[in-house]
Amino acid sequence: MPDEKKKVFDVESAASLVKELRGSFNAGKTKSYEWRIAQLKGIEKMIDEREKDIIEALHEDLSKPELEAFVSEVSMSKGACKLALKELGHWMKPEKAKTSMTTYPSSAEIVSEPLGVVLVISTWNYPFLLSIDPVIGAIAAGNAVVLKPSEIAPAISTLLSKLLEEYLDNSSIRVVEGAVAETTALLEQKWDKIFYTGSPRVGRIVMAAAAKHLTPVTLELGGKCPVVVDSNVNLQVAVRRIIAGKWACNNGQACIAPDYVITTKDFAPKLIDVLRHELEEFFGKNPIESEDMSRIVSVQHFKRLTRLLDEDEVSDKIIIGGQRDENQLKIAPTILVDVPEDTEIMKEEIFGPLLPILTVENLEESFDVINSKSKPLAAYLFSENKQLQKDFVNNISSGGMLINDTILHLTVSSLPFGGVGESGMGSYHGKFSFDTFSHKKAVLYRGFTGESPARYPPYTPGKLKLL
Numbered sequence: 001m002p003d004e005k006k007k008v009f010d011v012e013s014a015a016s017l018v019k020e021l022r023g024s025f026n027a028g029k030t031k032s033y034e035w036r037i038a039q040l041k042g043i044e045k046m047i048d049e050r051e052k053d054i055i056e057a058l059h060e061d062l063s064k065p066e067l068e069a070f071v072s073e074v075s076m077s078k079g080a081c082k083l084a085l086k087e088l089g090h091w092m093k094p095e096k097a098k099t100s101m102t103t104y105p106s107s108a109e110i111v112s113e114p115l116g117v118v119l120v121i122s123t124w125n126y127p128f129l130l131s132i133d134p135v136i137g138a139i140a141a142g143n144a145v146v147l148k149p150s151e152i153a154p155a156i157s158t159l160l161s162k163l164l165e166e167y168l169d170n171s172s173i174r175v176v177e178g179a180v181a182e183t184t185a186l187l188e189q190k191w192d193k194i195f196y197t198g199s200p201r202v203g204r205i206v207m208a209a210a211a212k213h214l215t216p217v218t219l220e221l222g223g224k225c226p227v228v229v230d231s232n233v234n235l236q237v238a239v240r241r242i243i244a245g246k247w248a249c250n251n252g253q254a255c256i257a258p259d260y261v262i263t264t265k266d267f268a269p270k271l272i273d274v275l276r277h278e279l280e281e282f283f284g285k286n287p288i289e290s291e292d293m294s295r296i297v298s299v300q301h302f303k304r305l306t307r308l309l310d311e312d313e314v315s316d317k318i319i320i321g322g323q324r325d326e327n328q329l330k331i332a333p334t335i336l337v338d339v340p341e342d343t344e345i346m347k348e349e350i351f352g353p354l355l356p357i358l359t360v361e362n363l364e365e366s367f368d369v370i371n372s373k374s375k376p377l378a379a380y381l382f383s384e385n386k387q388l389q390k391d392f393v394n395n396i397s398s399g400g401m402l403i404n405d406t407i408l409h410l411t412v413s414s415l416p417f418g419g420v421g422e423s424g425m426g427s428y429h430g431k432f433s434f435d436t437f438s439h440k441k442a443v444l445y446r447g448f449t450g451e452s453p454a455r456y457p458p459y460t461p462g463k464l465k466l467l
């Protein structure tokens, strides 16, 4: 069908979609354990049967290497789904709560109830995982859900639309494809929850729209994630882990990718030597041609990154890399040293393959540098010094933290994943996903005994003594 025949998704379409899904939700369709399990099994089957299509679409959108696509998108999505399938019975069970003398005799419990009709707005860098993972949480918690994938990863967006229609219950789970206009139409509706992944700039738009309806939001945003490197580490392992978190994760286009490194002036030359050596080991002498690295997602992002690099006082600080190829949308791993703090590269989230290294006299200074910026989504420290580790945990505020590695905390489903301050609000993964899409209803049960006369008027002086 030619594009112009396609019906535009406007405010009216959004309203009728929400009405339809609310009808399903109000009819109780999504609430049963059986429905939730059937949908989760549908997702599991979909990933199993269509793994190849997912990996191909990820290659089309981002040139994502097959192994990376499998590990960080397919396998993680499957893992989230399997965990929900295994634990759902436990998660749904009401939680017993203590009661007080005031209510004696009584019992109490916390009941997790679905919120209703929820909206998930996703992003492009892990376009499959970051769409399906919150959808798994929304379904596990018994909600009807609309997913709006990112238009910047169009192959995955179209695939998700097709696959969710094919494998899941369309009366309660839907995909709306589109960009700003479609998202704006969706945001005008009254939702029972909005789960947004993306930039703090759009996060503000989402939150303002949600405020009109008093809709709760989870905002999974980004920020500048620091890596502090001490001189007492196993340097080769530390460097490999930094590279894995930066360039082997979507070529730096990851929300928890290391954004900048801080180390001491004395140690920096050693660190740079090993970085140079290991980068060459992994990506060869001409990394632009490496098949093991994703490309930059779009011309617009490519230009944003090269603009950061070409700023006065930045380009002459490049000590490794700097090569680029606009036709392939590739930028080589690029390391810069002691870029001035007032440059854009040191102010905005880089979200690409550039890594500035900042040098300080002693590592304690790194705390002031980090705390002078907005709270990051993740903060990393490489050090064997236990006191420094403790100080780092106690003095740096960030969404998550990892000592002696990068990125991996996100794979631990018993840890909440989310930001703080400018890097977001709320969290998900594992049981936290279920909780994010549930209302915790306080329920107190009483019988007809345990009457206290002091509770009822008239409030005679004698009644005070009974309390």
Ligand code: NAD
Pocket (backbone or CB within 6 Å): 121, 122, 123, 124, 125, 126, 130, 148, 149, 150, 151, 152, 178, 179, 180, 183, 184, 197, 198, 199, 200, 201, 202, 203, 205, 219, 220, 221, 222, 223, 254, 255, 256, 349, 351, 377, 419, 424
């Ligand atoms: P973005 O905010 O530009 O886009 C994300 C979504 O918002 C897309 O679905 C898009 O269609 C929609 N959107 C864009 N402009 C809009 C507008 N004006 N009104 C309404 N909707 C709009 O973000 P992005 O460029 O896709 O992602 C990059 C950011 O996302 C980075 O800051 C990164 O750190 C962050 N991120 C965070 C996480 C996380 O889990 N915390 C994961 C990935 C990316």
